[in-house]
Amino acid sequence: MPHAEDQLESEFTPTLYPPFPPDLPEVELETISLLKLLANDPAETVRVFEICKGRGFFYLSLEGTPSGQTILENSQKIAHIGSRTFDLPMSEKLNYTPKGQSLFGYKVAGATVTDKAGTKDTAEFFNVSKNDMILPESEMKTAWPSTILQERSVFTDYIRCAHETGMLILRVIAQGLGVDPEELMKRHRINELAGDHVRITRGPPREKEEMPEIQTPSHTDFGTITLLMNWLGGLQVWSNSSRSATLNDGQPTDTSGTWLWVKPKPGCAIINLGDAAVKFSNGVLCSGRHRVIPSPGTQGKWPRYSVVYFVRPEDACPMQVLKGSGIPEGGEAENEKGKPVLTAKEWIIKQAAGLGTKFSDEKR
Ligand SMILES: O=C(O)CCC(=O)C(=O)O
Numbered sequence: 573m574p575h576a577e578d579q580l581e582s583e584f585t586p587t588l589y590p591p592f593p594p595d596l597p598e599v600e601l602e603t604i605s606l607l608k609l610l611a612n613d614p615a616e617t618v619r620v621f622e623i624c625k626g627r628g629f630f631y632l633s634l635e636g637t638p639s640g641q642t643i644l645e646n647s648q649k650i651a652h653i654g655s656r657t658f659d660l661p662m663s664e665k666l667n668y669t670p671k672g673q674s675l676f677g678y679k680v681a682g683a684t685v686t687d688k689a690g691t692k693d694t695a696e697f698f699n700v701s702k703n704d705m706i707l708p709e710s711e712m713k714t715a716w717p718s719t720i721l722q723e724r725s726v727f728t729d730y731i732r733c734a735h736e737t738g739m740l741i742l743r744v745i746a747q748g749l750g751v752d753p754e755e756l757m758k759r760h761r762i763n764e765l766a767g768d769h770v771r772i773t774r775g776p777p778r779e780k781e782e783m784p785e786i787q788t789p790s791h792t793d794f795g796t797i798t799l800l801m802n803w804l805g806g807l808q809v810w811s812n813s814s815r816s817a818t819l820n821d822g823q824p825t826d827t828s829g830t831w832l833w834v835k836p837k838p839g840c841a842i843i844n845l846g847d848a849a850v851k852f853s854n855g856v857l858c859s860g861r862h863r864v865i866p867s868p869g870t871q872g873k874w875p876r877y878s879v880v881y882f883v884r885p886e887d888a889c890p891m892q893v894l895k896g897s898g899i900p901e902g903g904e905a906e907n908e909k910g911k912p913v914l915t916a917k918e919w920i921i922k923q924a925a926g927l928g929t930k931f932s933d934e935k936r
């Protein structure tokens with residue numbers, strides 16, 4: 573091991589974190605049981621669909637299932653691997669910035685702006701491609717640091733379990749939408765090329781108490797389903813549904829509301845829907861607006877890590893509204909008629925460019 577254990581300890585140390593402070597405005601998210609979903613529990617299934625039409629965010633209790641256990645254990649291992657990787661010299665990390673139109677690799681803090689004044693984000697990301705971690709090593713498309721390559725099996729196991737969990741939720745959603753579940757499954761097959769990835773994030777400790785810096789600015793995720801593991805506060809969701817909100821400086825302006833904290837819940841992942849789910853369902857499903865600021869109170873003394881898995885449509889998937897008894901005609905579906913249909917790969921590149929991601933082959 574290139575790093576001493578004590579050095580790892582000082583970076584990602586959930587056992588030392590102080591509790592989330594009381595008396596902060598928190599969102600009350602429902603807790604869904606993975607065990608019950610796996611058993612096809614009818615009431616749990618209905619709850620998931622209702623949440624996905626509403627806020628689009630919930631806790632998923634992972635305990636008591638083998639895949640849930642792998643997600644709990646390997647997410648911590650991945651955060652440790654992230655800590656070692658982020659500790660590499662900047663000159664080395666920059667070798668892994670995305671090439672061409674790829675979104676995989678290292679994102680330096682400050683690569684995007686968080687408001688009109690040009691204030692930069694403060695979080696580093698390492699976006700680790702699903703395909704590169706699960707297909708034979710000889711088929712890898714991107715170069716990865718040895719800190720990641722030498723632990724490839726940790727990612728492989730994690731991705732298999734996180735993807736399978738995402739697919740289970742997609743199956744439940746398909747039932748609610750009156751869509752043949754196979755229609756969603758065949759758009760998210762694990763072995764096909766897609767933008768799916770594990771994102772490891774690290775945000776620096778809080779600098780000031782009042783107006784904190786923004787680690788990750790207000791956004792909705794691009795993909796279909798996100799499975800998020802975090803240990804310190806910092807994630808916030810917009811209090812009201814942000815469906816078709818108009819933004820000003822990253823804040824929804826035409827829907828009233830405030831930012832509410834999402835308290836990390838031990839034993840649980842946080843699940844949220846992304847824009848592809850909204851697209852497929854013609855707006856029936858909702859992708860919740862969220863952002864990350866430094867952890868509150870004394871938690872803010874620690875660097876903040878999170879491990880995010882994005883389930884996205886396969887690269888070649890046409891981004892079109894699906895047909896189902898619970899999906900209305902009109903709206904987006906009507907606008908699509910006669911227009912060229914983007915593939916998921918093209919669509920995600922367009923969404924990312926809208927969020928301020930600059931591709932290395934762009935002039936700006
Ligand atoms: O770090 C977190 O808790 C959330 C990260 C996030 O929203 C993202 O990477 O899309």
Ligand SMILES: [Fe+2]
Pocket residue numbers: 791792793862
């Ligand atoms: Fe996100």
